[in-house]
Amino acid sequence: MTRLPSLSRVAALALAAAVIAGGAWSAAPALAATDDVTWTVRTASNALGADRTNYSYALNPGAHLDDALVVANRGAEAVELDVYAADGYTTSTGALDLRIAGEQSVGVGAWVTVPQRHVTVPAGQTVEVPFAVDVPQNATPGDYAGGVVTSLTVADASANVNVDRRLGIRTGIRVGGDLAPALAVDDLRVGWDGGFVPFLFGDATVHYRLHNTGNVSLAAEEADAVTGPFGLARLDSAPDDAAPTLLPGESWERDVRVPAVAAMGVLIASVSATPIVTDAAGSISTLDPIEVSTFGWAIPWPLLLLVVLIVAGAVFGPRLLRERRRRAQQAEDERVAAAVERTLAEKERQLVE
Structure with missing residues (x-):
């Protein structure tokens, strides 16, 4: 046996x-x-x-x-x-x-x-x-x-x-029979939190689920990464602890924190999970890695709001100033016209008398 x-x-x-x-x-x-x-x-x-x-x-x-x-x-x-x-x-x-x-x-x-x-x-x-x-x-x-x-x-x-x-x-x-080790990486998503001062950098969190979809118990070696558009500012990471060996059908949730991620607008997260299988003789082997990716947003909303306010001020500020001056000039012209009209009316009244 x-x-x-x-x-x-x-x-x-x-x-x-x-x-x-x-x-x-x-x-x-x-x-x-x-x-x-x-x-x-x-x-x-x-x-x-x-x-x-x-x-x-x-x-x-x-x-x-x-x-x-x-x-x-x-x-x-x-x-x-x-x-x-x-x-x-x-x-x-x-x-x-x-x-x-x-x-x-x-x-x-x-x-x-x-x-x-x-x-x-x-x-x-x-x-x-x-x-x-x-x-x-x-x-x-x-x-x-x-x-x-x-x-x-x-x-x-x-x-x-x-x-x-x-x-x-x-x-x-x-x-015994047809042994089919298989691993899936499900529910991959990435989020970004800039904290109280989200002007340049924040923390990204990569969430995913390891799912043993085969009929053999297996472990997994994981590697995670986040990048900006076109692979810019790549940051590699990995979970703090190893996932347990999963029995067939079992899943394991992951939340991997990646600090100091630049606010680059688009944030791309990738996960590579290499299944590790032990056979009946005790030999350990690895399968081809499972690689998945997704994208999220790394937007510093307060900074974006500040930029919008600055641009709005630059675009609409002069226009509002000109409109204010125009209205002031119009009010002054109306005041002068009213004064002239009163003066003329007074002179006409005096001539009649």
Whole structure:
């Protein structure tokens, strides 16, 4: 049986967590700091391998295999645990999480069967829990991620809730067939913000979404850039952190800030994403980069308004001044004419008398 590489960039694959109605996975070394978690889990040593950090299988549709989980109780009292399998998904923080017990699974959680769903592990003892993997005949080729989980539900009287403490081992299944890794860059847009004094430079934000449209888990190496018209004033950038490995169908949102971008009117943003794929033998390869671009506006509106006011003053100022002088002259002429008319009328009146 061929072992698969890890389907995530999460370094630790045996995971422990204390959660409420959920299941965030944390690295196994943190277990020592969790006083009320008294058990550990590991993979069984058998024909599939020894000292495995996770369960990784390469199977064809219709395949069956048997494996086991080893649970060790390092506490002073017996511990009663539920054991089940669940599908995995990537959270908004980039970590792998598992569906909680009772949620529907369609991949690993549905294909891994644990006959002994409830186990009691005596204090200081170790119990091996067997499970089976049965891949359906109609399973779609590609990568599937999940985990085999041990769970202890305890009541938290102070918070009046039940706390589900889970400790599990990541499980990856690659179903043989036509493997088609594919990555898309969607929803690309660029914005520009000049702040309070947007006369020369501002910050551009490039937004896009990495979307795994294939059937193989993959990562991506990203490179972003913004330029003015005709490639002027090019600024290269990249996200501050690496995107997680995405399971088939998953997406990852990106907002990349590019500082000190000149206000050049038209702003062109480009994104290059190179898919990174790990095959069943553990070899890493890259695919042709996906390159997309779009444009936005980098317009310093206050400066533009100031320019408009200056131009308007230059164009209309003299005209308004001439009109003001004309009206003043007209008013003066009318005043003089009225005075002359009054004077003549007065003289005529005197002659009549």
